[in-house]
Amino acid sequence: MLGSESGKKAAAIAALEFVEDDTVIGVGTGSTVNLFIEALAAQRRRLRGAVSSSNATSKRLAAAGIEVLDLNSTGTLEVYVDGADETDAHRRLVKGGGGALTREKIVAAASRKFVCIVDESKLVDVLGKFPLPVEVIPMARSYVARQLVALGGQPVWREQFVTDNGNHVLDVHGLRIIDPPALEAQIESIVGVVAAGLFARRSADAVLIGTAAGVKRL
Numbered sequence: 001m002l003g004s005e006s007g008k009k010a011a012a013i014a015a016l017e018f019v020e021d022d023t024v025i026g027v028g029t030g031s032t033v034n035l036f037i038e039a040l041a042a043q044r045r046r047l048r049g050a051v052s053s054s055n056a057t058s059k060r061l062a063a064a065g066i067e068v069l070d071l072n073s074t075g076t077l078e079v080y081v082d083g084a085d086e087t088d089a090h091r092r093l094v095k096g097g098g099g100a101l102t103r104e105k106i107v108a109a110a111s112r113k114f115v116c117i118v119d120e121s122k123l124v125d126v127l128g129k130f131p132l133p134v135e136v137i138p139m140a141r142s143y144v145a146r147q148l149v150a151l152g153g154q155p156v157w158r159e160q161f162v163t164d165n166g167n168h169v170l171d172v173h174g175l176r177i178i179d180p181p182a183l184e185a186q187i188e189s190i191v192g193v194v195a196a197g198l199f200a201r202r203s204a205d206a207v208l209i210g211t212a213a214g215v216k217r218l
């Protein structure tokens with residue numbers, strides 16, 4: 001197996017091919033995306049700008065000389081590039097390890113194409129080994145946690161962490177996610193949930209996996 005850092009880098013560089021000249025792109029959050037931003041910096045003049053999924057990514061984009069634009073002023077984006085905590089063979093994802101899941105979901109929804117970049121450790125048969133992040137309105141945290149227990153999960157409050165939207169995150173352990181779109185809908189229908197880190201109803205259009213044998217595409 002290729003080291004996770006080299007796998008991430010290979011996938012990040014491969015994603016550059018999806019970036020068309022003179023477009024605005026969406027950029028996700030995390031260590032794999034940071035490598036993508038590094039690679040993109042050298043080609044920044046090709047871009048009109050980027051819509052960011054987190055304050056951390058906005059800072060990195062600005063430092064790389066890439067203009068950060070407001071999604072409300074850009075319209076539909078051509079492509080969104082982001083990492084994931086898990087992917088299955090159907091390109092359905094668990095995301096939100098970095099806590100940016102809601103904005104990531106918004107930018108993914110507003111993009112024509114979602115390209116996910118991962119190292120091979122992220123490919124799983126069944127989603128759910130990685131605890132599923134759920135962003136909640138702070139006053140609803142305990143209520144939502146009880147509903148998640150009723151769904152068979154063990155939610156753990158990510159203490160000392162507040163999202164860019166001022167909310168809390170519950171990491172739900174112990175789920176074996178056999179039907180990702182159904183669970184995503186079920187969790188997102190609980191009052192007080194802002195978003196679940198399941199990207200199944202809007203899955204990735206391509207997953208680029210950095211492996212020892214090169215970059216594989218799902």
Ligand code: 5RP
Pocket residue numbers: 028029030031032033082083084085094095096097098099100101104
């Ligand atoms: C952040 C995310 C990231 O995409 C996910 O956590 C993967 O991160 P990394 O590239 O550092 O492994 O969803 O909210």
